[in-house]
Each structure stands twice: as C-alpha cells, then as structure tokens.
Amino acid sequence: MARSGFITDRWKVIDDPPIPRVLLASTATLSPWSVLASEASSSTMLDLTGHWAGFAALAVFFVAYGLVIAEETLHLRKSKPVMVAAGIIWVLVAVVYAQHGDTHTAEIAVRHNLLEFAELFLFLLAAMTYINAMDERGVFDLLRVKLVTQGYSLRTIFWITGALAFVISPVADNLTTALLLATVVIAVGGQNRKFVGVACINIVIAANAGGAFSPFGDITTLMVWQKGLVQFGQFFQLFLPAVVNWMVPAFIMSLAVGKESPDPVHEQAVLHHGGGVIVCLFLFTIVMAVCAHNFLHLPPVMGMMTGLGLLKFYGYYLKRRDHFFPAPPEQNLGDTALALEGESSKQKARDGASQYNIFKSLERAEWDTLMFFYGVILCVGGLGTMGYLAMGSELMYGQLGPTTANILIGFLSAVVDNIPVMFAVLAMRPDMDVGQWLLVTLTAGVGGSLLSVGSAAGVAVMGQARGVYTFFSHLKWSWAILLGYAASVWTHFLINASSFS
Template sequence: MKYLLGLVLGLSMPFYAQASQSVANTIDLTNHWLGPVALGVFSLAYILVILEEKLHLRKSKPVILAAGIIWFLIALVYSGMGQPHSVEVAIRHNFLEYTELFFFLLVAMTYINAMLERGVFEALRNYLVAKGFSYRSLFWLTGILAFFISPIADNLTTALIMCAVILAVGKGKPSFVATSCVNVVVAANAGGAFSPFGDITTLMVWQKGIIEFIEFFSLFIPAVINFVIPAMIMQFALPQGIPPAAKTSTKAMKYGGLTIVGLFILTIITAVSFHNFLHVPPVFGMMTGLAYLKFYGYYLRQKSKAWTHGSENPPGSQDNEYDFDVFAKIAHAEWDTLFFFYGVILAVGGLGFIGYLSLASSYMYGELGATNANILVGVLSAIVDNIPVMFAVLTMNPDMSHMQWLLVTLTAGVGGSLLSIGSAAGVALMGQARGQYTFFSHLKWTPAIALGYGASIWVHMIMNG
C-alpha cells in the first residue's frame, strides 16, 4: 500500500508543481482584446439576468453561457501563448469553490423543502393568522420572525412565509401589504447578515475561513439596528385597527415535522463542529446531516408501508401522512439558483483571471480606502446581485483588517434591502404580492432603509472597530 501511495504522490507532484507555477504565471489581459470582449459578454449576460421577469428567461441560462464563452476565450489566448495548464488550474480552483457551495446549499434546500412538505411553515402561518393581531402587531411580528428565522432558514424562504401571512390578513389594505413586505425584506436580509446560514454571501465568507462562525454574531446588534430603524419609521404608515378574520387551513402539521426541524438544527451543529473543531470544510458536515434526513426518511417510509397495509388504508390514499421521499425534496431544490451560482462564480472567476478584479481592488481598496469601498459594496448589492459582488471581493482578497471583513459581510448582506431588486427576497415578494408590493412601493421607503443602513455601519464601527 505504501508503494502505491508513493507512486500516486510521485505522479501527482509534477502536476501540483506545474499548478502552483501556472497560478503564478497569470497574465494581465485587461488591455488585450480578450478583456473588453469578456467584460461585454458578462455585462450582456447580467442584463438578461436583470430582465428575467420581463423575458421569462431563467437567470441561470445567460450566466452559464457567459462563463463558458469567457473561459473558452481565455483558454484560446493562453493556448496561443503556450500556457494551457494555467487555465486548467484556474478553472479547477473556481469549480472547487462552486462545488462546496453547491452541496452545502443543496442540503439546506432539501431540509427546507422537507419542512415545507411536512407543513411546518404553514402551521406557523395559520397560528399567526388565527390569533387576531392588530395591523401594527402583525407588522412587527412578521418582521421580528423574519429577522430570527432567516439566520437558520434562508432569507428567501423566510420572506415568502411571512408574506403569505401578510397577504392572508391584509386583503383590502394594499398599503399594509406593501409596507409590511418592505419590512419583511429588510428584516430577512438583516437577519441573514449575522449568520453563515442566513445568506449566500455570509456562507461564502465562512467557507473561505475569513470569519469564524462565532464571530458573525458580533454583527447582531448592527443587524438589529438595520432592521429596527426603518421599521420604526414605517409603522406610522400602517392602518389602524384589527384586520377581519381570515380563513386558515385546518390542516395540521404532518407527522415528523418537528423532528425534521430538530435534524436540521443538528445538521447545522454538525457543520459548525466539523469546521471549528476538526478544521474540515463545513460542506462535509452538511452532507453528513443529509444522511440524518435520509435515515429518518427511511423510517417514515417503513411507517408508510405499515400504514398502507392496513385494511382500511388503500394504497395511494391521500391521508397517508407518513409518505416521505427524500429524493423528491432534493429534486425540488432551487436548481435554477444553484446553476446561477455556477455561472456567476465561473464568470467572475474568469474576469478575475483576466485581471479585472485586481484593477478593481487597487482602485476600491487602494484609492477609496477599505471603509468607503466596503460601504460601496453594499450599495452595489442593491443594484447588482450581492453574490457576484461578494465573490469578486473574496477573489480580490484585499489586505484589510478583520473589522473591515465584518463590515463588508454586513453591507453585502443588508445593502440589497435598499431596492426591491437588490435581494432574492425582494424579487420573490414582488411576484408573490404582485401589484401591491412593487419596485416603487419599496423605493418610497429607501430613504428610511438607507438611514438604517448608515446607522448599522456606524454602530458596527463603534462596537467592532
């Protein structure tokens, strides 16, 4: 065995030596014809992403194509220069980063889908609707719940759940729906900023090893400020009184719903423990957690079989609450989103390989300074999706203090709240509450949100500076 291992290492050493040499031999191609062409390809792809709702074109399609074109052109140029292996090494590096993110998110999405199917979130919605809270109470409750659920679930799912509550009780009150949706978007994004599980950007920072899991919680107070200040201003626009009783489903949570919630929490603990104590990438902890769900799914399937064998329970009956297929939950993951991340990471990685990110880094973090640059990252996140922006920052890897890394994590997470199109939560709610929560109904409150954005940065600088 040791001879086999030695042979493998011996064969692989030239590759790794060549890989490290190839990384060092990257060429600045920003002034080459390749640079502007690649930048144009990416820009065109991102315009199509922004127009997704208008064109009904899935956002993953243009960025995947753009990534392929960019790296094809890079490979073409480098082959002509006699350095084809440099491209191979760079692609493998970017693809590995994507793979870790892909499997991490796939497990998280599978758990969320399992909880949705078991009726966990519907039970929460029904509880809130049935309680008969006032408009103002519901405004604050949905906001607070969004703030505290999004660090565990993702901010998109959280916002959709809270919006369902708002729509159920806000019929005939479009101003309540619009204002509450703005509040939920701000709260969900703010809540996601202080947890690696709350947003893709925080997950990327954590997986990169720049900020430890426990250190994210130093952003808790700034995140609270980011949510509370706009909410305190917006609450004065709410209608008075109690909404009329809304119809709620009497369907109870399915068997095993709370158990799956517990398994998801255990999965998070596993991922954090793997990373913090064993220095193993957190994705391995998440995949281990997927095994928990698979075994529990097996248990449910056995109960389902026992149930259907009963004389009064014919096969295919809709009343079988034990029926559970974990692979169906995997199949219902947000595949378009996962492939979108592939396109973004590979395309931005390609632009970085060409040399554009070095240029951007030297300007932003050299001339503007780290604080101004990181605040600008948040503003850019409101216009462009925060994922490519944060991935670009991580790829630049500017030399800045720990406090500044926390700052850019905060701003990238909450900056998207400035506009409705700045976050996945905002875009989703524009579809869910179509005609009531719109780009302009959100824009109306942008000054209040900007005030919270600025205040959260100020508090962070005082607390963590």
C-alpha cells in the same frame, strides 16, 4: 497591488505575484488540487484587462446581468443568462491562453472555481431539502395559520413577520425565510395591496439584516465563513448593527400600516408525523457543520451532507411506518433507488396525507437559484483570471482604503446583487483585519436591501407577490432603508471598535 513584467503586443505579464490568490487561496491545502496549483504557479498569468477578449468578457457579463435585473419584466429565469455568459467568458480565456501556448492555466482556474461552487451547491442543497421537508410536514403551514387566526391587527402582524424574518433567517437563510413569510403576509393582507407591499419590503430588509450576523443566514456570510476569514463566533458581533439596520426603516414604514384587523381566515393546519423530529435534525445538522469547520478543520459542507443523509434515513422510516404509510403490497426488487423511495402521489395514508418522499423535497430545491450561483461564480472567476479582480482590488482597496471601499460595496451590491460582489471581494482577498471583514460582510448583506433586485430574497419575493411588491414600490422606501444602512455602519464602528487594528 504592484505589478512588474513586460509588455508584448498589448499583453501584460504579471509576474509579481506569479499567480493571483484567487487561484491558490483554497487549493493550497487540498492535496488533490495542490498539484494543479503548483503547475499554475510555474506559468505566467496574462493581464487581459486591456485586450479585446477582456472587453468582450465584460460586455457579456454586463448584458447577462442586465437580463437578470429585468427578470420581472422578461419572465426569464435569472440562471439562464449567467450560465451562458460563464461558458462564453471561459471560452475566451481558454482561446487566448491557447494562442500563447498555455493550455493548462485556464483548466486549473476553472477547476478551482468549480470546487468553490461545489461546496456552496452541496451546502445549500442540504439546507433547502431540510426546509422543503419541514414545509411538507406542515411546520410552516402551522406557523402561518397561527398568525392569521390570532386576531392580530395588521400593524402587529407587520412587526411579528418582520421579527420572525430577522430571527429565522440566521438559521434558515434569508431567501427561504423571505419566501415563507411573504406567503404569510399575502394570506393575511388579501386585497390590501398597500399592506402586502410594505410588509414584503419589511420582510426582505429583516431577512437580509438577520442573515448578516450568521454564517448560515446569507450566501455572502457563508462564503466568508468557509474561507476562514471570520470565525463562527465573531459573526455575532454584527447582531446589534443588524438590529439597527432593520429597526430604523421598519419603524418608519410601520407608520404607514393601519391598525385595522385582517379579513378572517377559517383554515386548519395539520403538523404531520415527524415534523418536530425533522426540525431537531436540522438543528443537529447545523451543529455538525459548525463542529466540522471549527474543530475538525473540514469544510462545513461535510456536516451538512451528513445531516442530509440522516434526513434520508428518517424519510425512509416515515415511508415504511405502517401506522402512517402502509407498505405497498408488491415491491419490484429490480426498481432503482429513486423508484423504491418514490411512490405514486395517488397513494394515501390512512389519515389522508400524501406519502412522504425525500426525493420530492430534493426536487423542490431552488434549482434556478443554485444554477444562478454556478453562473455567477464562474463568471466572476473568469473575469478574475483575466485580471479584473486584481485591478478592482488596487483601485478600491489600494487607493480608496478598506473602510471607504467596504461601505461602497453595500451600494454596489444593491445594483449588482451581493453574491457576485462578495465573491469578487473574496477573490481579491485584500489584506484587512477582522473588523473590516465584518464591515464588508455587513454592508454586502444589508446593502442588497436598498433595491429589490439587490438580494436573492428581494428577487424571490417579487415573484411571490408579483404586481404588488415591485421594483418601484420598494424604491419608494429606499430613503428609509438608506438611513438604516448608515445607522448600522455607524453602530458597527461604535461597538466593535476593538476589532479594528
């Protein structure tokens, strides 16, 4: 990226282009924000990569991410350090710009990043609420009990849970899928720590690989799709590379799993009324999100939030259905909406099930993960405003070339987490063809499997199987995962050669 301008007291003014694309990429076509974008374009963006504020911002970000990586040891929620870091970074941005008489650019930039987060937040909130509603209705309990009580060997369950993770994650996202199936292998494995550890690694790899070929499977693919860089149908070109990425390490790890049967489990699962309908509503909601984006050119979040509204209506029906939940004898018309739909957990249905409450499903969303995304997006956005993304784009995509850079993105995502890495790439917005955008989508998604801290799925499962699935137990198999990573990249170049210009 060529730069021109003048230098004053260690300050560089970038006037080619006058404003990075990270600031205008999605605001140019949104009328409420177009005025802000035009105002920003009339001001100059300061390059703070060599200024003390820039160095301080980098230090804050790296310290925060060090705390995220050490979450397992410190038992400190990963959202806390990045949220604080985001606030500090933007204070530095605002102070420096204010010192140069510019009180508008920082505000415009942070509003853009908040808009990015808002779309992602609402999309994930709707998806998580649906998953929690299905869990509350017993959909996943039924699946777990069916697997445990069918008499399969441990090796067969290893393959079944891996296959389910690969198939479910394109729809339910890799984080939720990994958590649910980790519960299954923990229940099956019991005291067999070796099986639980290897099976959890397999689930994380399969969930990340399955999420790589679907716009709904991972946060990274969702962000690429929302940007319009890859169309909905084009993601499925990554199906075979994703299969290879999972199958290679899975085959190697399966040799370490015995063929003995798991301990018997005597348990019954009940699919409560409405479970099947909620599954169908979830699928319909996904269809609405796809149609909103492809045909109406609206953000996919519009379809997801509309579907969430339908779920809330159906939740009201479940609550008022006399056969399932009798209506309370008294109703205070002055209660709030939350009180009207939320009842005491002590009230029981005639069949013994606790009362359905849509707000409980909302409460059970992964709020730590959602707030983590807030911190990451704001941190990366702040560093981008300081000029670090432009510098990184010039270094990686200008000097190394897109192919080498996109392959290295996978290794970087294993250390830093694929979400901020992909957000940084999207903020850089390098000029690449569809084949290269698919490549970076693949590598950012599956590269996170190289280490347990490289993906949200891995971090979540470490908490689920604490002390059994750990950073070092995962590291033991990183060589096999690396073989799958290399094989998947080669497969993408082989079968999707026509996507490269």
